[in-house]
Amino acid sequence: MKKFYQLLTFGALSTVLVACGADEDAGDEETADENGEETDAADDEEPSELVVGATNVPHAEILEFADDLLAEEGIDLEIETFNDYALPNQALDNEDVDANFFQHRPFLADQLEEFEEYDIVEVSGVHIEPIxxxxxxxxxxxxxxxxxxxxxxxxxxxxxxxxxxxxxxxxxxxxxxxxxxxxxxxxxxxxxxxxxxxxxxxxxxxxxxxxxxxxxxxxxxxxxxxxxxxxxxxxxxxESADADNPYVNIIAVNSEDEDDEDVATLVDVLQSDEVHDFMEEEYEGAVVPVEE
Incomplete structure (x- = not known):
């Protein structure tokens, strides 16, 4: 009987110690979560995906340069390239892309007149390409x-x-x-x-x-x-590429996405000094950034 009680007492003590250890571990995990030192909680947040339709040069090249900058803002950029002026707006209207970057303002105006079903709006100008x-x-x-x-x-x-x-x-x-x-x-x-x-x-x-x-x-x-x-x-x-040139190439979206946060971030990145410097150095005046 004495041995039995000793075993029972030891078992109970072990249970208490294990329970306390578990509580301490849980406390440590909570602290780690709060401090952000031992947890990947921040990394668990999935980046939002933004699909942008663009013609190859220079639009897709500019977007490729901006890719890392957008990743830093939590946006996973996917670029759909086109070699035809009609297709990017069709893709946007069909919601195959979230935005497009290929056209200037007069072209969009003509497209909206020709295709009355389009509900596409300009978000911001980006650059001018002198013809x-x-x-x-x-x-x-x-x-x-x-x-x-x-x-x-x-x-x-x-x-x-x-x-x-x-x-x-x-x-x-x-x-x-x-x-x-x-x-x-x-x-x-x-x-x-x-x-x-x-x-x-x-x-x-x-x-x-x-x-x-x-x-x-x-x-x-x-x-x-x-x-x-x-x-x-x-x-x-x-042609001249001064500020009065109306042929500014733009980011366009469906009107329902005009205030989308990811689109706003895209515009901010494309208007950044890093992207403007890239355009000036890469294209040497053939592509002229605009500030809006």
């Missing part, structure tokens, strides 16, 4: 011969900016007040009878230039850069 004139045979617009063929994209939103360049050089005259809204039909005087041909998809214009099609080819900077052309060194003329 350039390229020629294999001539070094300036003044050298273009009579009846020169001028190849342009079929994006009507770009026609005004192209025609304005020619008007500023005194080569054509547009209807009064048209400016960047001008179309081919608004040319009132064309003394050299230039043949403007706006039937080309923007993405294939660099190939038309390389094949020496036309006397001059108007190429958007993103497609020029993507084909190894320097808008500053290879073009014979380039």
């Amino acid at each position: 350039g004139v390229y020629s294999q045979d001539y070094d300036s617009l003044d050298e273009l011969p009579e009846e020169a063929t001028i190849l342009m994209s079929d994006s009507v939103a770009d026609h005004g900016r192209v025609l304005t360049m020619f008007e500023e050089e005194g080569l054509i005259e547009l209807a009064e007040g048209e400016g960047v809204e001008a179309t081919i039909d608004d040319i009132e005087e064309n003394p050299q009878n230039f043949q403007f041909e706006p039937e080309y998809e923007a993405a294939i214009l660099p190939q038309a230039y390389e094949n020496n099609e036309g006397d001059a080819v108007l190429i958007n900077s993103n497609f020029a850069i993507d084909h190894g052309l320097s808008p500053l060194e290879d073009s014979i003329e380039s």
Whole structure:
């Protein structure tokens, strides 16, 4: 019996000690959680995913640079690339992407007029890509011969900016007040009878230039850069990239996401000094950041 009571007492004491140890361990775990020193609680929070549709150059490249900066803000960026101007807004309307980054303001305005079902809004401007004139045979617009063929994209939103360049050089005259809204039909005087041909998809214009099609080819900077052309060194003329240029490339979303926190963070990162410095150093004036 004496041995039995001794065993019983020892067993009870062991139980108490184990229980106390468990309480102490629990206390230690709670302290660790509070101090954040021995727990991964902060790391357990899943980053939010943001899917952005973009054309390859420079938009996707800019987003790729911003990827690490967004990760620091708890955003896992996924980039969907497109090589067509029509598809990114379709993808946004279908909610296949959360935002897109490829178009300028006049292009979005035209898209909203053409596709009334779109409920897409601009969140912020990011940069300007001056459009350039390229020629294999001539070094300036003044050298273009009579009846020169001028190849342009079929994006009507770009026609005004192209025609304005020619008007500023005194080569054509547009209807009064048209400016960047001008179309081919608004040319009132064309003394050299230039043949403007706006039937080309923007993405294939660099190939038309390389094949020496036309006397001059108007190429958007993103497609020029993507084909190894320097808008500053290879073009014979380039539009201005000052603050008054209306062709600012924008971040766009469906209206219901206009105030989304992740989208706001994306804008903040793209407006940061780090991203602006990247654009200036990487593209040397072919892509000009804007502050808004």
